[in-house]
Amino acid sequence: MSTQVMPAPATHTAPATAGSRPRRRPSRAQRGSWALTIILALCSLTVLVPLYASCVMAFKTTRQAVDGNAFSLPFPLSLDGFVQAWTLTDFPRSFAISVFIAAVTVAGTIALSSFAAFAISHNWENRVFRWSFFYLLAAMFLPFPVVALSQVKLTGMVHLDNPVGVAILHIMFQLSFSVMLFTAFLRSIPTELEESARIDGASTWQVFWRLVFPLLAPMSATVGIFAFLASWNDYMMPTLITADPALQTLPVLQNIFQTQFSNNYNVSFASYLMAMAPAIIVYLISQRWVMSGLTQGAIK
Amino acid sequence: MQSTTPAAQPGLSRRSFLFGAAALGAGLSMAGCAPGQGSGGKTTTITFYVSKPEVIGYFDGLIKQFHASQDTVRVIRDSTSSMSADFVRNQPPDLGCWNYNFSVAAFVRHGALSDLSDMAEAKSINPKLWPLLQQTATYPGRTSAIPYSVMAASVIYNKDMFARYGLAVPTTWSQLQAVCRTLQGAGISPFYNTLKDNWTVAQGMFDYSVGGMVDIPRFFSALDAEGTSVRAGSAASFHKDFQGPMQHMSQLALLANQDAASRGYGDGNLAFAQGKAAMYLQGPWALNEIAKTAPTMNLGTFPLPVTEDPADLKVRVNVDLALWIPEASKKKAAARQFLSFLMQPEVNDKYNADNNGFGVRTDSPPARNPALAGMQKYYDGAAFYLGASQLIPASIPVADYAQAIALGSAPGPELATLDSDWSRLALRNA
Numbered sequence: 001m002s003t004q005v006m007p008a009p010a011t012h013t014a015p016a017t018a019g020s021r022p023r024r025r026p027s028r029a030q031r032g033s034w035a036l037t038i039i040l041a042l043c044s045l046t047v048l049v050p051l052y053a054s055c056v057m058a059f060k061t062t063r064q065a066v067d068g069n070a071f072s073l074p075f076p077l078s079l080d081g082f083v084q085a086w087t088l089t090d091f092p093r094s095f096a097i098s099v100f101i102a103a104v105t106v107a108g109t110i111a112l113s114s115f116a117a118f119a120i121s122h123n124w125e126n127r128v129f130r131w132s133f134f135y136l137l138a139a140m141f142l143p144f145p146v147v148a149l150s151q152v153k154l155t156g157m158v159h160l161d162n163p164v165g166v167a168i169l170h171i172m173f174q175l176s177f178s179v180m181l182f183t184a185f186l187r188s189i190p191t192e193l194e195e196s197a198r199i200d201g202a203s204t205w206q207v208f209w210r211l212v213f214p215l216l217a218p219m220s221a222t223v224g225i226f227a228f229l230a231s232w233n234d235y236m237m238p239t240l241i242t243a244d245p246a247l248q249t250l251p252v253l254q255n256i257f258q259t260q261f262s263n264n265y266n267v268s269f270a271s272y273l274m275a276m277a278p279a280i281i282v283y284l285i286s287q288r289w290v291m292s293g294l295t296q297g298a299i300k
Numbered sequence: 301m302q303s304t305t306p307a308a309q310p311g312l313s314r315r316s317f318l319f320g321a322a323a324l325g326a327g328l329s330m331a332g333c334a335p336g337q338g339s340g341g342k343t344t345t346i347t348f349y350v351s352k353p354e355v356i357g358y359f360d361g362l363i364k365q366f367h368a369s370q371d372t373v374r375v376i377r378d379s380t381s382s383m384s385a386d387f388v389r390n391q392p393p394d395l396g397c398w399n400y401n402f403s404v405a406a407f408v409r410h411g412a413l414s415d416l417s418d419m420a421e422a423k424s425i426n427p428k429l430w431p432l433l434q435q436t437a438t439y440p441g442r443t444s445a446i447p448y449s450v451m452a453a454s455v456i457y458n459k460d461m462f463a464r465y466g467l468a469v470p471t472t473w474s475q476l477q478a479v480c481r482t483l484q485g486a487g488i489s490p491f492y493n494t495l496k497d498n499w500t501v502a503q504g505m506f507d508y509s510v511g512g513m514v515d516i517p518r519f520f521s522a523l524d525a526e527g528t529s530v531r532a533g534s535a536a537s538f539h540k541d542f543q544g545p546m547q548h549m550s551q552l553a554l555l556a557n558q559d560a561a562s563r564g565y566g567d568g569n570l571a572f573a574q575g576k577a578a579m580y581l582q583g584p585w586a587l588n589e590i591a592k593t594a595p596t597m598n599l600g601t602f603p604l605p606v607t608e609d610p611a612d613l614k615v616r617v618n619v620d621l622a623l624w625i626p627e628a629s630k631k632k633a634a635a636r637q638f639l640s641f642l643m644q645p646e647v648n649d650k651y652n653a654d655n656n657g658f659g660v661r662t663d664s665p666p667a668r669n670p671a672l673a674g675m676q677k678y679y680d681g682a683a684f685y686l687g688a689s690q691l692i693p694a695s696i697p698v699a700d701y702a703q704a705i706a707l708g709s710a711p712g713p714e715l716a717t718l719d720s721d722w723s724r725l726a727l728r729n730a
Contacts, residue, residue, distance in 0.1 A: 066592050152385045152388045153388055239380065239381070240382045241385070243385075243386065243389065243391055245376065245378035257353070259352075259354070261565075261586075261589075
């Protein structure tokens, strides 16, 4: 019942407010949209220009890569950079390990932080839960480098100096921010929804899993994207925590392409392109949910 | 009933996704563990750390050779782990192949590296090299590391350009100035400077000027003796002893390309390869970068003359790679076996020939790259010094001070700052 009622007024009000404005003042709105388009176009250049440079650089020969013209088209076209990057990083293996860490981080972050947020938002009056929320938030002010040394020692002692340990630590460091997002979102879900499920005889687990968790989907997508990016792009934690060089992640291995004394622009950019691909693909697939999540939150 | 059935379907698929992800993860972690556990029986697996990314492929080839030659020791090459983290968790690599500089100095001073003095390889080392290692770091009564490759740096010059203007290699400061005047008269900038990257100033103009005029080991031991009381008026100080070299450096900076302030290391290699200057103050590492653009360029090297006496000529050296075995390693015997393999004359000499290094034994052949021939005489005669910028602890930003002087600051105040930095650091370490 209530699920059908809730979105109805929302969908009615949204187009009404948005639609009335351009009809009254079309010229100014149009001018505004032109200015906005130009600003957005300029902003997109800041992404597209470096992307273009890295694409053409990846296909250059070493000699052309150091000639100081980053924007020139590659001639002759060379796949040498990709071949070298592939073998030097042992790409399939390091890629699989990066994917593994990112997947565990995303799944673990979404699961753990939604559990925590559910418990905290339902027991807000209880002092223990309220303070545990503040405790989790306080972790946001604790960057990894501060605790790096003790983490290295601890993970070594409990034999977690491997990708599993890195994934667990990634989950830990994502927890505070994700719990905050989930808790804020959960508070906007009306309690009547849950009460109706309770009346139908649902247990706490069923309420969470059948009702609340599906409602959290857009926020889960947001949390998941943040967790994925943080884990996929991380350099410092895997480099310190992982002991076995054969289990190292892609960003750490890519560090070997550039040193103070030598530059292999074509090899490094080829490798960056290969590493960038999954992040872009994940974002392209899931961005619809992020957008819908933002608008849903805004209306409620 | 009706409300639960539609909700169950997305829940199921999400659950199966999570299970799938977990199963995938578990599978991968098992697969990842497999090769590590496979080394049972009588073989010993050791970790070998190489710090130089550009020679990883080379050492991988050597490891293959080593595996083929025997089957009791297996080597895993590592170039990505964090060394400090490895030591913190008490799992350092069994054999390290590192630059012998500040990054390793702390480990040496704290006795984290085992004594190698009983190895035959240690006895074969050119005895003139040991003082270089001792200056950087030492632990009483131990030979903590065995040098593998030494790099010598001086002025790289364009031989064809020198020949075109009938110039000879200068051996005194006034000859150098005459060479520069001739080049400037012909519209060529004598030096190509890359002041944007401060390290290029520190290892080039700064170190060459200082090393050519100051007795580096004596100066730094005097400075250590002075400790917290280093200041402008003390017996040894940067302000007093570096004043002369810095005057020369300020003059050298004026003899370079006009746009030096905005040029970086990569720009310098490209411009020098394109013949935009006659001389370049860089080490042999730049030769490979220049060769990317101009593979057949006719290059030579000579030590930068900063005095009027040709007997003062010296080249700047650094122990580019040294081998060491940590005290915490549990497989020292296997590590020593691989160390001996790497130190075999034919293996070691081939490395140095391929990577523009100078040999570490008394019977090592001369450097193969013809561009390095100009330094051989000085290297063989032990007319070399460690770069001053490498002996000043990294917490003092000496490269920034050198950059400031090269950009036109008066040397006096910069050197006074260096003195106060030194004494402050001595106070903190006391």
